[in-house]
Amino acid sequence: MSGNGARPETRISAWRPAVAGIAEVFHARFTDHAYPLHTHRTWDLMILDEGCVDFAVDRHRHGVTGADAVVLLPPGVPHDGRTVTPAGFRKRVLYLDDRVLPERLAGAAVGIPVHADVLLRRRLHQLHLALGSADGAFEAESRLAFVRERLLARLGAPVRTRTPGREAAPLAAALRELLDARLRGGVTLAEAGALLHAHPTHLIRCFRRAYGLPPHAYLTGRRVERARHLLLEGLRPAEVAAAVGFHDQAHLNRHFTRHVGVPPGRFAASSGARAIRWPGP
Template structure:
């Protein structure tokens, strides 16, 4: 992860980083009271949620707004601006998403996004918010990729409503079983969701859904549970938590501690001291 944060004024703050998740080029969090964006363009999709206040902006010569609860999707290469719609400014979270075939949305959705950039969709907003929280945690890239796949699926449904009338393919136990075998074979090194989808010949969103339906657990939860199980054995063998984190594929010791406590109920250090 490449991270950065800065204060632009007494009450204006930003934080930006590049996560190690395919399809996301940048994460940007900001609190602005006075800044107004001039007309500009991005070569990526801009997926925006506002947590406080509201933003007004012009897109394709039409005025739009982002009241609380709205999801705004601004397409690549279409000029837009932005400014606070309230005296107290706004606080926002933004994901910049690849506009290529490797991202959640390709160029075929640009026209629909220009026509309807603001989506009132509580489910989509919740998924985006949870994705932001996950992207801020190094080591949870598989979970972030799975959440991004579901966000992309929902966006495609909203931009092409007729797709909502087409039944989704049901859970596929063959696909789920293939992914489980792959995760079991790569407990320590892990696997990217895009690579897994290619190996088992399934769309990432279908892969995530099939695994959850078959085993009652998300792929990233399954992988972390396998790593925690391995960590328990190594702690019993006398290794330190720092050594165990490296041996089991965790990002660092704090990453191990968070997942270990979630599964076992106590931090790894306390678990080891109880021997």
């Protein structure tokens, strides 16, 4: 926000994540920008965090306001966009290729570009949070799988969903073994699904049922657990971060502190003390 009561300045952030199916992530704050009529070769999946937007898709105008709506614009279909109020708007967008949604669904998407779907909105928010982390690719891929599942259902496409049954425990155990074996290098959800012959979302549901947490959370916890051992063996935090699979020391610090309650340096420095001498009763 600029000073003297002026309107918020334009701010953007764009990057290409290491997640198959996502061509670009785009976050923006606009106050007076108007998009001309244009098309994309990708799907445009937007959530609005602040403000109002007016746009046209295939010559029909639409408006979106509030925190529950999701906008899905299909590839190859002309659309524009503009602010509605002087305060502008803040949005987060994913540009998705046909590995997430096939182009044959574009016709179904034209007539319903705005989806009032609280669950889809929440899943997209969680996906954006994962995409903002340099070591969140596995989590982002997992969250994208559930976003895709929800979008397919919204567009009336067949969706492969199963309630975990007897196969849940052995599938979950096999995935846990795979994650333990790939602690440093990690594994993609697509690779895990191919190796274990299971659909990605079903694999995640089985793992959560068996162990009470999603695979990405398990992997982070195991990395922190391994980091504890290496720190007590005398390795420096920067060495530990690389050894257990975190992007860098800053990401080790963040996850380690969240799990252990203190940063890794302080944890390592405590190794000389055998016990805390608490005051007597």
